Amino acid sequence: MKGFLNYLALLLVTLALAVPTVTAQESAAGYFANWFPRVTKTQAEQPRWITPLYTTTPRLEEEFRADITWTPTAAGNSLNYFGGKGLELIPTEHTEIILGVPPYQVPVKGPDGFSNVPLTLKYRFLAANEEQGNYIVTGFLASSIPYGRFASSYASITPTIAFGKGFGNFDFQSTIGWTIPTGGRQKSGTPVAYNTAFQYRVLRKLWPEVEVNATFWPNGSLSGDKQVFLSPGLVAGRFHLWRRLGMSIGGGEQIAVTHFHQFNHAKTLSIRFPF
Numbered sequence: 001m002k003g004f005l006n007y008l009a010l011l012l013v014t015l016a017l018a019v020p021t022v023t024a025q026e027s028a029a030g031y032f033a034n035w036f037p038r039v040t041k042t043q044a045e046q047p048r049w050i051t052p053l054y055t056t057t058p059r060l061e062e063e064f065r066a067d068i069t070w071t072p073t074a075a076g077n078s079l080n081y082f083g084g085k086g087l088e089l090i091p092t093e094h095t096e097i098i099l100g101v102p103p104y105q106v107p108v109k110g111p112d113g114f115s116n117v118p119l120t121l122k123y124r125f126l127a128a129n130e131e132q133g134n135y136i137v138t139g140f141l142a143s144s145i146p147y148g149r150f151a152s153s154y155a156s157i158t159p160t161i162a163f164g165k166g167f168g169n170f171d172f173q174s175t176i177g178w179t180i181p182t183g184g185r186q187k188s189g190t191p192v193a194y195n196t197a198f199q200y201r202v203l204r205k206l207w208p209e210v211e212v213n214a215t216f217w218p219n220g221s222l223s224g225d226k227q228v229f230l231s232p233g234l235v236a237g238r239f240h241l242w243r244r245l246g247m248s249i250g251g252g253e254q255i256a257v258t259h260f261h262q263f264n265h266a267k268t269l270s271i272r273f274p275f
Contacts, residue, residue, distance in 0.1 A: 046127040050207040052197035053233045053252040058138035058162035060096040061088045063274035071266040079106040084118040096122040113149025134166035154183040169201040189220020207235040227261045229254040248272040
């Protein structure tokens with residue numbers, strides 16, 4: 001319960017930072033009435049790439065996303081529902097908040113349950129659409145709040161810089177982030193994650209991709225270790241459903257290419273509903 005209350009408190013602080021103060025010129029009613037025009041304007045100023053499967057996009061998105069991951073073990077596949085994804089909103093022209101749904105884990109043996117609550121704030125520093133330069137630079141501040149049966153011992157924050165560049169139908173999107181736990185660093189360390197997705201659009205709606213997902217441990221119990229995955233995948237979309245509502249769907253697999261790895265051949269199905 002304490003972890004959930006911490007999550008709510010952090011959510012309120014994030015919303016206070018992301019949503020501008022209501023003035024006499026802009027009432028609360030006017031702010032929400034202009035929500036979708038503001039989102040349209042914001043997204044028109046950035047590249048129109050698709051969100052990769054594993055690398056967090058530097059683009060600002062407004063959607064609901066849920067992932068399912070199957071991780072092989074000696075006894076069978078363990079399942080992870082939602083994968084830390086959830087509701088993504090654009091409250092101002094340069095910001096996005098991600099209200100993550102706690103992942104629901106179903107191990108091969110033992111009881112299932114929820115894991116940490118994720119929350120992310122994005123701020124877009126630079127952006128240009130395909131006609132103006134085809135690039136983007138964004139900063140993230142992600143947090144992980146202990147909650148549920150599979151909660152970690154401590155909360156953590158992850159400052160991240162993200163960037164991308166497009167060349168015609170090809171683009172790459174990269175992130176580098178540093179996870180800082182609030183305690184227990186002698187064991188967990190402060191791992192650094194570097195992810196890059198390479199995409200190429202074909203037939204307008206298909207986005208085959210290959211990602212490099214790497215984590216390095218400069219300290220802690222895994223000091224000196226690193227794990228790297230090559231992750232092929234395919235995302236299809238965006239397909240129009242109704243008015244602003246669309247749908248994208250994708251799938252991929254993370255294949256370990258380093259001797260040390262905490263898992264291997266994990267497969268992911270991702271479903272998104274942009275609006």
